[in-house]
Amino acid sequence: MDSSEFGQVSALNRRICRTLSMLRLVAAHVGARGGSSNESRHLAGRIGAIGRAILVTGFFDGVDLESLVLDELRLHAAGPAQFSISGPEVRLASDAADLMSLVIHELATNAVKYGALSQSRAKISVGWALVHRFGRQILQFEWLETGVQIMARAPPTPGFGSELIQRLIARELKGEGKMTLLADGVRCAIAFPFESGDAAP
Amino acid sequence: MNNPLLRKLSNFAALSEEESTAIADSCRDVREVGAREDVISQGDRTGGVKLLLDGFACRYKTLEDGRRQIVAYFVPGDLCDLRVFILKRMDHSIGAIAPSQVATIAPDNVLKLMHNYPTLTRALWWSTLVEEAIAREWIVNVGQRNALERTAHLFCELLYRFRAVGLNQGLSCTLPLTQVELAETLGLSAVHVNRTLQELRRQKLITLDDGRLTIQNLRILEELSFFNADYLHLERGPDKPRDVEREGV
Numbered sequence: 499m500d501s502s503e504f505g506q507v508s509a510l511n512r513r514i515c516r517t518l519s520m521l522r523l524v525a526a527h528v529g530a531r532g533g534s535s536n537e538s539r540h541l542a543g544r545i546g547a548i549g550r551a552i553l554v555t556g557f558f559d560g561v562d563l564e565s566l567v568l569d570e571l572r573l574h575a576a577g578p579a580q581f582s583i584s585g586p587e588v589r590l591a592s593d594a595a596d597l598m599s600l601v602i603h604e605l606a607t608n609a610v611k612y613g614a615l616s617q618s619r620a621k622i623s624v625g626w627a628l629v630h631r632f633g634r635q636i637l638q639f640e641w642l643e644t645g646v647q648i649m650a651r652a653p654p655t656p657g658f659g660s661e662l663i664q665r666l667i668a669r670e671l672k673g674e675g676k677m678t679l680l681a682d683g684v685r686c687a688i689a690f691p692f693e694s695g696d697a698a699p
Numbered sequence: 700m701n702n703p704l705l706r707k708l709s710n711f712a713a714l715s716e717e718e719s720t721a722i723a724d725s726c727r728d729v730r731e732v733g734a735r736e737d738v739i740s741q742g743d744r745t746g747g748v749k750l751l752l753d754g755f756a757c758r759y760k761t762l763e764d765g766r767r768q769i770v771a772y773f774v775p776g777d778l779c780d781l782r783v784f785i786l787k788r789m790d791h792s793i794g795a796i797a798p799s800q801v802a803t804i805a806p807d808n809v810l811k812l813m814h815n816y817p818t819l820t821r822a823l824w825w826s827t828l829v830e831e832a833i834a835r836e837w838i839v840n841v842g843q844r845n846a847l848e849r850t851a852h853l854f855c856e857l858l859y860r861f862r863a864v865g866l867n868q869g870l871s872c873t874l875p876l877t878q879v880e881l882a883e884t885l886g887l888s889a890v891h892v893n894r895t896l897q898e899l900r901r902q903k904l905i906t907l908d909d910g911r912l913t914i915q916n917l918r919i920l921e922e923l924s925f926f927n928a929d930y931l932h933l934e935r936g937p938d939k940p941r942d943v944e945r946e947g948v
Binding site: 499504508511550553554557558559562564565568569572573578 | 845846847887888890891894895898902916918919922923
């Protein structure tokens, strides 16, 4: 990266920071007005999730998927014994990174509220693989929560998270995503055509 | 000016010959401390003020089940709390990370220095304020920055601090930390630290080998961790370090 490239990325990042900071102000305002409403409480976290992915993409050759997952789990104070991660090194291009960051955030938030991060014996395994299908590379991503005692207070209607996973993955990434409630947990499976964020030849 | 405390204070004020001599004279009680040995432990009587002359050390607290949080690093020239002798017993431990030389300044000597030399006193206040500013920045680090940002921020800070006492080699300094110690500092798991270091290496921003940190691109590292050296208050310090060895990535 030469000096003028650095300047460009730096200027763009500053603009993104200003935008994020305005959005956070809006979120704080909504939070103050909306009081304890569920959506207003989630807004700041969602802005944070988008911000985490978007700021590194300028300087880096793609966003490391494992880092996204680890950061999101750390943010929700998941202990090392509560989760396991496996998958090859995957560097997401910016479009996929923004959306996946939000998806992982929704999954982790959900786990804190109803799932594996709300109970001591439950576990999360996050895994991914790159497979070839019809001449294209597909990223298969799975978030699996097991050992969860399903409570009656689980969300009765599909929330923002499952809408994100079903509709936005299809629309933005031309892939598919599905949330399945299991007897002892939840499974989220996502697959989409993968383009490496690694621009280096 | 071999005493690193004098070098450090010179970032704030020009000290007179007399003041410099007075400080040097107060640092005669020197002890060698081995790597990973405690300089003073939680619960010990406080005694005199510890000054790191050489090496690298940390301030830490442990939970009963053995989990440990490193809450500060000491580079040569750092005092381990100027006013600690006001308290009876240590509420935390100071541990050497690298083999270190530690001077103990007797409480009477500290009080005498402060009684006799107003400029020196202000310089010592300055160093205390800088320590507190660093502690605030560390809270922001573990509270708000993500893994990459907080690791990058710590490395920027350490380079500036080593540089303020003339112990950097360009954009490089000694940093004999294990990944577990970094994890205990940054509030991350060791796995997460490992991943983050890999990422920083991959992006050609740093190398961390054999106890040595080399920053390959300081501008990007500062930018992506929201690092602004103002909180170190190096009022009279040299200019901003530059990527002299290597321009760009």
